[in-house]
Amino acid sequence: MMGFDVFEQTAPSKRAPQMTDVAAAAKVSMATVDRVLNRRKGVKQRTTERVLQAALDLGFLTAGEFELIATPRPPNIVFLLPAGANPYLRLLGEKLRVRAAAKGRDAPSIRCIFIESFNARALADALRHHAAWADGIAFMAIDHPEVREAVEAVTSAGTRVVTIVSDLPHPARMGFVGLDNQSAGRTAAMLLARFSKKTSGSLALVAGSRNYRTHSEREAGFLALLEEMYPDLRVVGVREGHDDAGENYRHAMSLLQQHPDLIGIYNVGGSSNGIARALVELNRAGDVLFIGHGLTADTRKFLIDGTMDAIIDANPDTILSNAISLLCAPPGQMLAGHGQSASRMDIFFRENLPSGTGVPLS
Template identity: 40%
Template sequence: MVKATIEDVAEEAGVSVATVDRVLNGRAAVRPQTAERVERAIRRLNYQPDRLAARLARAREYRFCFILPEGANAFMLALGDAVQEESLRMVREKVVIDLRYTDVFDAQKLSATLDSIGPVYDGVAVVALDHPRVREAINALSERGVSVVTLVSDVPSSKRIHYVGIDNSAAGRTAATLMGRYLSGRKGKVGLVAGSLSLRDHIERQFGFEQVMAHDFPNLTILPVREGRDDRDKVKAVADQILADNPDLIGLYNVGAGSGGIAAALEHAGRARDVVFITHELTEDTRRALIDGTIDIIINQDAGHEVRSAIRVLMSKADKLPIVEQMERIRIDIYLRDNIP
């Protein structure tokens, strides 16, 4: 089948090519009856605009900004690497991508970073803290005409246009089912470590985990969640304390990052083989601990896919085209030592 052109749409609708272009891009007012004829013609012909050609014909560049957490979180560093890689690729499509780092655990600092985004940007992708200040900063950007995508951690009550990341409640439920199955009827305590309970992804994982554990595995006692701010040393100190206070600990679930600290604590306590340890994100540290047997399961999300998805969503918004939801669904990967890539 020959691909329909904009000229075919114009002929089918009985209008000029310029009118079709105005309908597609919303550049100028078109009478509702005319717009309806054009849209019917587009549907009948299954017309797909050549987005790349349209971008290259633009008189100016699109400019996007990614805001990521500062610090040594290996997954977030991988996100940063993916942003830099994609920024080089997108230059030929007249898209400029900038990268900023800030303390996303601090609502004031993160909101100040968002407030500093100027009108030069068409869109922003941000790893977000679910806090009123951050929500209002996102809303202010939206009102200034800057599209916002939340990345990895969401602020659903804000005016962001899309969330790019895994279903974190499902990830937590998955971790709970795997933990319960691995412990196979044993009785004891299971500890939880989170980066921050102000990060929605961590809250949702905790909620999903506790929900399944309480319903399906009443033989296991869930300890109160402890926060480590995704810092390896702080997470190690938290894990050391959990192990010291709970000799009957048989499971650990790390909701966030800093898993190398938990692995070190387990190994130091001589308990790396009798405590089931489930964590998130395949990094150099977690890969090594998975192969060694200190980590039993890693629940992963693909950093590169998330960055590319955020860019596609921002491009769709800038081009006034619909998002292809199937392409933007981020899957949950489960890695054992036996299937590590």
């Protein structure tokens, strides 16, 4: 009897799908597949959906992996702030660092970058550079053609843009978060004129730089109200101190020495400590009214000791929260240029200073 062996024929093992197979099926490059799978920015939504569906159909992704990657990741957000000694901007930076360190799983990734102050080219370069990582950028704007061009470039490439504190009206920005600065300037003029109880005398303004719309708008509001209601109060000069305490000190000393009838100073920008120092050294702190912006450790001290008379403030936590909310809004929910522009204006005097504000003491 002839015997024979029976061998069971097994099918060849199926090759596991590779990224190259996903790219071929989705008709995209390997680089695009890599960006989609790692949830990096720069891929159109319909392309992302096509890549993920191809990966699922081929078995490259499980259903659970598909759902995880298809869920939009929290956005990457960069804040660009001017470098320097401006206490209010340093306070914003410190609060951003606290938020970044406390990031939760579903919270946006936040970076705070300080760049050279009053330098339009440095700001434009920073916008372009950080747009490579950021889904959204919030920045204190300088009104300059190079900055406008950079905003046009980064928004066209898909990065959202929000201006804070100082605006740059541009149809592509998501919105502006800050004070109504003309109203702030008018308020400062009203306070100085009413507090002085004088019908004549001179007033002075110290600004950071008119390159920031926030400063030029405050100045315009200040001058407009005086012209309308107090034409006999004379504005003797608008000095630019670039938010530097040393420059502000020198400007204040000059104004106080040259104008014996000076009854008030409005600091349009930051670094009020320089002006306060001049008032104290010349023994004019109780004589010359002094109004500024930003409730910080130094301005709080000056209100308490009587060197300053009033502080106009925009709550820094509110500024940051509103900017982040705009940049995190779901696609299609927020139209470009339609962000809320006016933050609440708080006016602080010595008698109504809040406690537990989180203002650093150093």
